[in-house]
Amino acid sequence: MSNRIERTAPGDRPRRRTGRVQVTGTVGAAAAMLFATVLVAPTVHAAGTVTSLNASPGSPAQSVGLTSQYGSNCTYTLTAAVGDYHNVRFTDTGAATFAPNATVIPYYDSHTSRGQATVSWTPTAPGQHHLYAEQYPNGSLAIDLLVGTGVNTGSACLVLP
Known part of the structure; x- marks a missing residue:
């Protein structure tokens, strides 16, 4: 050289x-x-997408009924799988309360580009409930749940037709 x-x-x-x-x-x-x-440069990922929405017994831990497993005045856990770190807003077309709030910050793992937002949902009236989980700016998913009249015994929720 x-x-x-x-x-x-x-x-x-x-x-x-x-x-x-x-x-x-x-x-x-x-x-x-x-x-x-x-x-x-940071990795660019899809903006706000809800990929699944599930409802499961919260408090009490069991919910039993003939026509529905969801009862009014019983609390359930709503879990939305999300693809971003933006806030997730939960809404219900029926009467209900959300805890801690209807809008929550999801747990988000930037390594896997997966997240999860969880709230407690208590329907306060029987009937058809259309639940939404929405993540800004363009991701939402909805599920329909039939809610019966719930009797919260403390250890179970008995759902009447």
């Missing part, structure tokens, strides 16, 4: 040519910064 000195513009320092690529000057520095930015 030859080590010859390269001619330079007035004011520049002489450089030795070693056969290796050298990044010099303003254009070279800009290219190096762009390359470094691309290497450390």
Whole structure:
């Protein structure tokens, strides 16, 4: 490999040519910064998507009925699987309460791009309930649940037709 000195513009320092690529000057520095930015840029993922919505017994731990397993004045756990870290808002077209709030911050794992938002849902009136889980800006999912009249015994929820 030859080590010859390269001619330079007035004011520049002489450089030795070693056969290796050298990044010099303003254009070279800009290219190096762009390359470094691309290497450390965050991963772009899909914005706000709810992929599933489930209801399961909460408190009491069992809910039993002939026509429905969901009873008014009994609490259930709503779980939404999400694909982003944005807040998740739960809504019900029937009468119900949500705890701690209807809008929650999901647990989100950036390594797997999966998250989960959970709230306690207590329907306060029997009838058809259309439940939504929505994650900003464009992801929502809904389920329909028939709620009967619930009798909360403390250890179980007895659902009357």
